[in-house]
Amino acid sequence: MKMKSKIMALVLAGMSLIVVGAAFSGGAAPTASAAVAPDANDPPLDPQAPGLPPGIRRTLVPIVTTPTATPAPTATPSPTTAPSANAGTPFRSNVVVTVSGGAMMVSSNGLPDHAAGPFPNPSNPNSILPQTYLFRIPLTPQRATTPSDTPMGPIGVAINGVPFYNQYNAQRQDAVLVERFDSCNGHPDQRGAYHYHQLPVCMTSDMPGQHSTILGFAFDGYGIYGLQDVGGAAPTNLDTCNGHFGPTPDHPEGVYHYHATTRFPYLLGCYAGVPAAQRR
Ligand SMILES: [Zn+2]
Numbered sequence: 001m002k003m004k005s006k007i008m009a010l011v012l013a014g015m016s017l018i019v020v021g022a023a024f025s026g027g028a029a030p031t032a033s034a035a036v037a038p039d040a041n042d043p044p045l046d047p048q049a050p051g052l053p054p055g056i057r058r059t060l061v062p063i064v065t066t067p068t069a070t071p072a073p074t075a076t077p078s079p080t081t082a083p084s085a086n087a088g089t090p091f092r093s094n095v096v097v098t099v100s101g102g103a104m105m106v107s108s109n110g111l112p113d114h115a116a117g118p119f120p121n122p123s124n125p126n127s128i129l130p131q132t133y134l135f136r137i138p139l140t141p142q143r144a145t146t147p148s149d150t151p152m153g154p155i156g157v158a159i160n161g162v163p164f165y166n167q168y169n170a171q172r173q174d175a176v177l178v179e180r181f182d183s184c185n186g187h188p189d190q191r192g193a194y195h196y197h198q199l200p201v202c203m204t205s206d207m208p209g210q211h212s213t214i215l216g217f218a219f220d221g222y223g224i225y226g227l228q229d230v231g232g233a234a235p236t237n238l239d240t241c242n243g244h245f246g247p248t249p250d251h252p253e254g255v256y257h258y259h260a261t262t263r264f265p266y267l268l269g270c271y272a273g274v275p276a277a278q279r280r
């Protein structure tokens, strides 16, 4: 009993020595004003912390010990019985779509579901970063009496949650002519927001001789399709907004919709409908 407490006292003495040693090992020599007892809540500087200037502390994450006797239950994925994501909409499963107030509310982190980049690169200093989008797409588009200009930034959203931007860059130059894009025709802006100014070529699933499939929606609710009209050729009757009325795979009865084009304005050149207010 006596022996045990002696050993414990020695161990405790050793521990406090270690703590004191650690507190002074990483930084400057202690001064009179620094004669404060080391605090357990104030971890010593980590000399291994990479990229940190002297004196700047890395946030230390407490180590949580997990019980070993309770393994986490493993979920058995059953893709054949799981309900399809975003049923009734063309949006892909990396996007969450809910219907509210006569609109599709499209929640997306803006990260493409296809290979992108590399970014940054010599022509674009920005990296692709996740965003917190909640886009509003009217379910029943209203045709405007006169078309309106699209704004800078997002003007619509692709079925993978990546926004469409208009035909201009920040200097109001033809973005497609001036800017550089990756192999899917996208690139990130200064906020890291990946976007398309033109046909995202890796998103198309067009069949020869047929109208293009839907790529996404403009914020006025009208669909945006690829390069092919009925019959597979490029449409010849597009209006100033790059839209026309006609059948699509989703609306065989005919509907107003936009087309991507290989020439300016590449996507919609203006809103033919009334755009829904977007969150700012
Ligand atoms: Zn851009």
Ligand SMILES: [Zn+2]
Binding pocket: 211, 225, 228, 229, 230, 235, 244, 246, 247, 248, 257, 259
């Ligand atoms: Zn068409």
